[in-house]
Amino acid sequence: MSAAAPLPQVGDPVESIDTPALVIDLDAMERNLATMAAFARSHGVRLRPHAKMHKSATIARLQREAGAVGVCVQKTSEAEALAAAGVDDIYISNEVIDPAKLARVAVLAKRIRLAIAVDSSEGIERLARAVAAAGSTIDVFVEVDVGQGRCGCPAAAAGQLAQHVVSHAPPEGGLRFAGVQAYHGSAQHLRGDDERAAASQHAASLARAAQASIGAAGIACLLVTGAGTGTFAFDVASGIWDELQVGSYLFMDRDYADNVAAPNAPRFEHALFVKSRVMSRGAGHAVVDAGHKSHAIDSGLPRVWQRELAYVSCSDEHGVLRPHADASRASLPALGETVWLVPGHCDPTVNLHDRYVVVRGGLSGGVVEDVWQIEARGCIS
Amino acid sequence: MSAAAPLPQVGDPVESIDTPALVIDLDAMERNLATMAAFARSHGVRLRPHAKMHKSATIARLQREAGAVGVCVQKTSEAEALAAAGVDDIYISNEVIDPAKLARVAVLAKRIRLAIAVDSSEGIERLARAVAAAGSTIDVFVEVDVGQGRCGCPAAAAGQLAQHVVSHAPPEGGLRFAGVQAYHGSAQHLRGDDERAAASQHAASLARAAQASIGAAGIACLLVTGAGTGTFAFDVASGIWDELQVGSYLFMDRDYADNVAAPNAPRFEHALFVKSRVMSRGAGHAVVDAGHKSHAIDSGLPRVWQRELAYVSCSDEHGVLRPHADASRASLPALGETVWLVPGHCDPTVNLHDRYVVVRGGLSGGVVEDVWQIEARGCIS
Numbered sequence: 036m037s038a039a040a041p042l043p044q045v046g047d048p049v050e051s052i053d054t055p056a057l058v059i060d061l062d063a064m065e066r067n068l069a070t071m072a073a074f075a076r077s078h079g080v081r082l083r084p085h086a087k088m089h090k091s092a093t094i095a096r097l098q099r100e101a102g103a104v105g106v107c108v109q110k111t112s113e114a115e116a117l118a119a120a121g122v123d124d125i126y127i128s129n130e131v132i133d134p135a136k137l138a139r140v141a142v143l144a145k146r147i148r149l150a151i152a153v154d155s156s157e158g159i160e161r162l163a164r165a166v167a168a169a170g171s172t173i174d175v176f177v178e179v180d181v182g183q184g185r186c187g188c189p190a191a192a193a194g195q196l197a198q199h200v201v202s203h204a205p206p207e208g209g210l211r212f213a214g215v216q217a218y219h220g221s222a223q224h225l226r227g228d229d230e231r232a233a234a235s236q237h238a239a240s241l242a243r244a245a246q247a248s249i250g251a252a253g254i255a256c257l258l259v260t261g262a263g264t265g266t267f268a269f270d271v272a273s274g275i276w277d278e279l280q281v282g283s284y285l286f287m288d289r290d291y292a293d294n295v296a297a298p299n300a301p302r303f304e305h306a307l308f309v310k311s312r313v314m315s316r317g318a319g320h321a322v323v324d325a326g327h328k329s330h331a332i333d334s335g336l337p338r339v340w341q342r343e344l345a346y347v348s349c350s351d352e353h354g355v356l357r358p359h360a361d362a363s364r365a366s367l368p369a370l371g372e373t374v375w376l377v378p379g380h381c382d383p384t385v386n387l388h389d390r391y392v393v394v395r396g397g398l399s400g401g402v403v404e405d406v407w408q409i410e411a412r413g414c415i416s
Numbered sequence: 417m418s419a420a421a422p423l424p425q426v427g428d429p430v431e432s433i434d435t436p437a438l439v440i441d442l443d444a445m446e447r448n449l450a451t452m453a454a455f456a457r458s459h460g461v462r463l464r465p466h467a468k469m470h471k472s473a474t475i476a477r478l479q480r481e482a483g484a485v486g487v488c489v490q491k492t493s494e495a496e497a498l499a500a501a502g503v504d505d506i507y508i509s510n511e512v513i514d515p516a517k518l519a520r521v522a523v524l525a526k527r528i529r530l531a532i533a534v535d536s537s538e539g540i541e542r543l544a545r546a547v548a549a550a551g552s553t554i555d556v557f558v559e560v561d562v563g564q565g566r567c568g569c570p571a572a573a574a575g576q577l578a579q580h581v582v583s584h585a586p587p588e589g590g591l592r593f594a595g596v597q598a599y600h601g602s603a604q605h606l607r608g609d610d611e612r613a614a615a616s617q618h619a620a621s622l623a624r625a626a627q628a629s630i631g632a633a634g635i636a637c638l639l640v641t642g643a644g645t646g647t648f649a650f651d652v653a654s655g656i657w658d659e660l661q662v663g664s665y666l667f668m669d670r671d672y673a674d675n676v677a678a679p680n681a682p683r684f685e686h687a688l689f690v691k692s693r694v695m696s697r698g699a700g701h702a703v704v705d706a707g708h709k710s711h712a713i714d715s716g717l718p719r720v721w722q723r724e725l726a727y728v729s730c731s732d733e734h735g736v737l738r739p740h741a742d743a744s745r746a747s748l749p750a751l752g753e754t755v756w757l758v759p760g761h762c763d764p765t766v767n768l769h770d771r772y773v774v775v776r777g778g779l780s781g782g783v784v785e786d787v788w789q790i791e792a793r794g795c796i797s
Contacts, residue, residue: 186696
C-alpha cells in the first residue's frame with residue numbers, strides 16, 4: 036500500500052531502515068527458536084507454535100525445521116493465508132460457527148492437514164455438515180475452559196462432546212477426534228511465578244478431569260494441547276500437556292519480560308523491535324515517530340531499548356520519551372536520532388505491519404539480511 | 417492477503433457479511449459529512465478533514481465534494497498512498513526529519529499541492545535542502561505547542577521560525593510560509609464540555625501569542641489551522657482558527673460519544689461499526705469473534721450497539737459480552753448471532769482493516785452498496 040516508501044534491500048546497513056519499521060534481530064530470534072526446540076525435545080513434548088503471533092509462513096517453516104509438528108492459528112483466514120504460502124499442517128485452535136466460514140474450513144482440509152477446536156454440540160453439528168458437504172476430514176479438539184472463563188466447555192462435559200465428535204467419525208463422517216484443547220490465556224501474564232504455577236496447576240486439574248470424562252465415555256484422549264510462553268515450564272512439569280502452543284517465546288515482548296521467570300524455565304531474549312526516530316525535541320522530552328499504529332499498547336507501553344529513557348505517553352503516530360528519574364536530561368536523544376522500542380505485546384504489534392525487516396549482526400552495526408512478508412497480517416476473519 | 421476470504425458483493429444483504437468486518441453505515445456517514453460541511457460554511461472557516469482517521473481516497477473525494485479544501489495526513493507514506501489514489505491537496509500536519517523521507521516529500525510536492533509542519537530550525541533547514549534538490553515548492557506551517565506538550569515550538573518562538581521559513585521563500589528557495597499549526601490532541605478527549613472549553617481557550621491564547629510573535633517579525637500569518645472533533649465548536653467561537661482539521665466527526669467512535677457535548681455544537685451519529693458474531697456461549701457470557709486485532713482499545717473497549725450487553729473483556733481475537741447489570745441473562749445472544757460493535761477509537765481501528773464494507777439502508781435489513789479500499793492502511797512511515 037505504501038506506494039513510494041522504499042523497501043529495505045539485503046545488505047543495507049540498519050541505520051538506513053526507514054522508520055517506523057518492524058525489525059527482527061535474527062541472531063536473537065534463532066537463539067530463542069533453538070532454546071524452545073531443545074526444551075520440547077528434552078521433555079518429550081510436541082511443539083506446535085502459535086502463528087497468530089508471527090503470521091509468517093517463513094517463520095512457520097523455520098519452526099518446522101527446528102522440530103515443530105506444525106503451527107496453530109486462531110482464524111480461518113490466517114489458515115488460508117499461511118496454507119497459500121506453503122504451510123501444510125495447521126490447527127485452528129479456536130471455534131468457528133458461521134456455516135459459510137465452516138465451508139471454507141472444510142475445503143481447506145482437502146488441501147492440508149487441518150485441525151480445529153469445538154466447544155458446543157451446535158458447533159460440532161455445523162462442522163460435521165460442512166466437511167460432509169466438502170468430502171474432507173479434519174482433526175477435532177474439544178476445548179475445555181481451564182480457567183480463562185472465555186471459550187471452552189466445562190471439564191465434565193468433555194466426554195459428551197467427544198462422543199458427539201466420534202459419532203461423525205470416518206468413514207461415515209469427517210471428524211477425527213484428536214484430544215483436548217486446554218489453554219489458559221490470562222494465566223500467561225500473571226507476574227509472579229507462584230501465581231502462574233498455581234494457575235497452571237488449576238488448569239492441569241481441569242484438563243485431567245476432562246481426560247477422565249472422555250475416558251469414562253470410552254474414548255481415548257490422544258493429545259492434550261495448549262500452554263503458552265508464560266506457563267509452559269509449569270505445564271510440562273504437570274505431565275498433562277503433550278503439545279505446546281507457545282508463540283511469544285520467539286520474539287519476547289515487554290510484557291512477557293516483566294514476568295518473574297519460573298526457576299527452571301529457559302530464558303528468551305528480545306528479538307522484535309520497532310525502529311523509531313526522534314521527530315521533535317522539547318526542553319525535557321523527545322518525540323518519536325512511532326505511536327500505537329506502530330506497536331500495540333493493549334499490554335502497556337513499549338520499553339526503550341538500552342537507553343536511560345522511558346516511553347511515557349503514546350498517541351496514534353507519536354510517542355513521548357523522558358529521561359529516567361535518575362538520569363540527566365543529557366540522556367535525551369537528538370533530533371533525528373534512532374530509538375529502538377521493545378513492543379508491549381508482540382502479537383497485535385506484528386498485525387500492524389506488512390513485513391519484517393530481518394537484521395543480522397545486531398541493531399547497532401548490523402545489516403539487513405532479508406525482508407519477510409507477514410502473509411497473514413490483517414487476517415482477522 | 418486473506419487469500420480465500422470472499423469479498424462482499426454489491427447488493428449482498430448485510431447479514432451475509434463475513435465477520436469480523438469494518439462496516440460503514442453510509443446513510444449516517446453522509447449525514448455527518450453534511451452536518452460538518454454546513455457548520456464550516458456557516459461559520460466561514462475552511463474545512464481540511466484529517467485523513468489519518470479514514471485513510472481512504474474515496475472518502476477524501478466525498479469530503480472535497482462537500483466543500484473541504486483538501487485533507488490532512490500525519491505521515492509521508494499516507495500522503496504518497498492517497499496521492500497515488502488521486503488526492504491532490506494534502507497537508508502533512510506533522511514534522512518530518514529524516515533526509516531520505518524529506519526527499520520523498522519534496523518529490524511528492526512536484527505532483528500535488530503539498531504542505532507540511534515544522535517545529536525546529538534543524539527541520540526547516542533539512543526541508544529547505546530537500547525541496548531545493550528536488551526543485552519543488554511546499555507550504556510550511558510552524559507548529560506551536562498549544563497545550564498538548566508533544567510537538568510544536570513555544571508560542572514566543574513562532575516568529576523566529578517563521579522568519580527562518582521565509583528566508584527560504586521562492587524564487588530562491590522552495591518554502592512558502594503558510595501559517596500556524598495549532599492542534600491540541602488531548603483536549604479533544606476531556607469529558608466535560610467546560611474542560612474542553614477551557615483547553616480550547618488556553619490553546620487560542622497560545623495561538624494568538626504565536627500570531628503576535630510572527631507579526632512582530634514583520635510576517636503575515638495567513639492561516640491558523642487545527643481543531644478536532646472534541647473542540648471545534650469552541651475553537652471556532654474564539655475566532656482564532658481559520659481551518660478545521662476535524663476527522664472523527666465522520667464516524668464518531670465510542671470515546672467521542674462519551675464526551676459531554678458542547679451546547680451549540682452539531683451532533684454526529686455513529687457511522688462506523690465492527691460486525692462480529694458469537695462464536696462461543698458460556699452460562700453467563702457470550703464470546704464474539706472480534707478482539708483487539710479488529711478494533712483498537714487504546715481509548716477503551718467498544719460499545720455493543722443497541723443491545724443490553726457490555727463488552728467486558730478483550731483479547732487479540734475474542735471479546736467477552738455480559739448482560740448489563742439490570743438486564744436478564746435472556747438478553748445474551750445465541751451462538752452464531754450477529755453483534756454490532758461501536759469501536760472505542762476509530763482512527764487505529766480503521767488502520768487494522770484493508771477495506772470498508774459500505775452499507776445502505778441500515779445495519780438491520782440493509783445491503784452492501786460498495787466496498788472501499790483503505791489505501792493508506794498501514795502507512796505508518
